[in-house]
Amino acid sequence: MFNSDCFNINEKGNLTIGGYDTTEIAAEFGTPVYVMDEETVRKNCRLYKQSIDNYYGGNGLPLYASKALSCKEMCRIAASEGLGLDVVSGGELYTAMEAGFPADKIYFHGNSKTREEIEYAVDCKIGCFVVDNIDELILLNKICDEKGTKQDIMLRLKPGIDAHTHDFIRTGQIDSKFGFAIETGEADQAVKKALEYKNLNLVGVHCHIGSQIFEVEPFELAAQVMINFMADMKEKYHVVLSRLNLGGGFGIKYIPENKPIKYDKYMEKVSETVRKACEERGLDLPYILLEPGRSLVGEAGITLYRICSVKTIPGVRTYVLTDGGMGDNPRYALYQAEYDAVIANKASEERTVKVTIGGRYCESGDLIQENLMIQQPETGDLLAVFGTGAYNYSMASNYNRVPRPPIVMITDGKPRVIVRRETYADIVNCDI
Known part of the structure; x- marks a missing residue:
């Protein structure tokens, strides 16, 4: 019911x-009052953590996409369950830091980060920036140079996948404000540019194809596209991209007609695609990151x-x-x-x-x-x-x-x- x-x-x-x-x-x-069940949240956190252990041999980390519900207690719960954190603003980062979240497990996303936010995140010594555009790449390198530090980064890519969801929450196709498009050569040029900067350490790539997705096939296709891109970059620029962030977007049951697949089944099927693609292209299995948000707290x-x-x-x-x-x-x-x-x-x-x-x-x-x-x-x-x-x-x-x-x-x-x-x-x- x-x-x-x-x-x-x-x-x-x-x-x-x-x-x-x-x-x-x-x-x-x-009233009104929001009410959350902590046991359900923790159970969902553990499901993702166990999926990484089961299907990637523990070689990965789920990141709680805190934009779904950002408050200090949710950061504390995510930390206690061994998750990393995905933040998309200075405010979400500040919330995490106030909650005592480990900075080295924080990934900073967003397509329009301000100088103030970037400086704050660098000062906090966060684990990784997910860079969205060339202007951000240039600014981040400049700020790191000014502060005498080097920063791990990933590049957000558009794999060109239509996830059959609402137009306002579909982010993986080419016409999106987010990320570098693979099919236009934009992503290739971003890799080339990133490798030129001495203050940036390019460690991997990221994609997110949309939200509230009930099919596993778009995730499998996106994984295939991303592995092929990583292999192409290794061949062309001799760079080993060791981390692959496959994003989130897993659907939840809002109404009785919604039939989401169990989240560990998503993980199992996608892991098979990742392993096969790596084997075909001669890549070592990358460190896998995921970004569940809605599926951790929504239901x-x-x-x-x-x-x-x-x-x-x-x-x-x-x-x-x-x-x-x-x-x-x-x-x-x-x-x-x-x-x-x-x-x-x-x-x-x-x-x-x-x-x-x-x-x-x-x-x-x-x-x-x-x-x-x-x-x-x-x-x-x-x-x-x-x-x-x-x-x-x-x-x-x-x-x-x-x-x-x-x-x-x-x-x-x-x-x-x-x-x-x-x-x-x-x-x-x-x-x-």
Whole structure:
């Protein structure tokens, strides 16, 4: 019924997460509130770690793509599970450093890094930059020269793979703002340029073909393309690229119709392609990096809302209006993201009413989902939206000057706050 094993229905007919009654969470911490199950997050971390051990002989490292959910506690969890970290901004890097994350296991991505961010990351002595363009290559070399240091780098490449996902979250094809295209010769020239800089140490290449992908074939094809490129560069420039980052993008179950492949099966199939391609091209097996983000935290989270009103327009639709909305979850407004939801205090009842879930924000597009079947809604009910562990808190805003919700983590069956609720004072804190 639910998208994750961490959800259930108790004897009162209420939805539980991690064995804890969601109505009690709402009563104690208020709404809206993000809720995460720590056991599920850790289980997913271990699945990726074990996959590296099983299919690459331990010769690799999963990097938590922290843009999915960046906060200090998630950095601590990733570190304790032996993962590396993928950051895409100075703010995400600062969060990691404040949490005590090992700097040598941090990879800095992003297609438009500022000088200030690059300088900060170099000062932090992070493990690796994933360089996106020639301008960044030039600037990073200059900054390293000024600071008298040498920096490991990888190049982000576009393998030209269409991952059959939404246009806004497809990043591997040639028409993308990210990376160097292989098929145009741009990636070849980037390798040549990188090898000229004495302050940069080119250690590998990276690709990311998209997000919310349910097929394994695009990942296999991307791996084949990347291995061939690495072999070509070895033949042409006599450079051994020892690391291969195959990105993330593994799909999760947002709605019942989603049928994601088990993540270790992705790893198994892709590892077979990598090994075969290396053997054919005479390469040693590279150190394999992966970037799971959504698949680590997405299904482990829900958002709880209080229903403020139910508005039925005869012959048109029924609106269920909540105390949250696009400020805490903009994904439907941005690209019609799909979600499932139930009334948490009526979770055992049949879903009999088709509704559109709307929020409190002054925008007609402030919707969370349309044409969704839920239990009979009433003002005061508690609504639970599934699959909000990724890209909800991360993308939240203070639109209409509404404070962002807290994050409550269920640990060993008990709730604890890992990000407190914002206050009105927080909102005006930067005002002059």
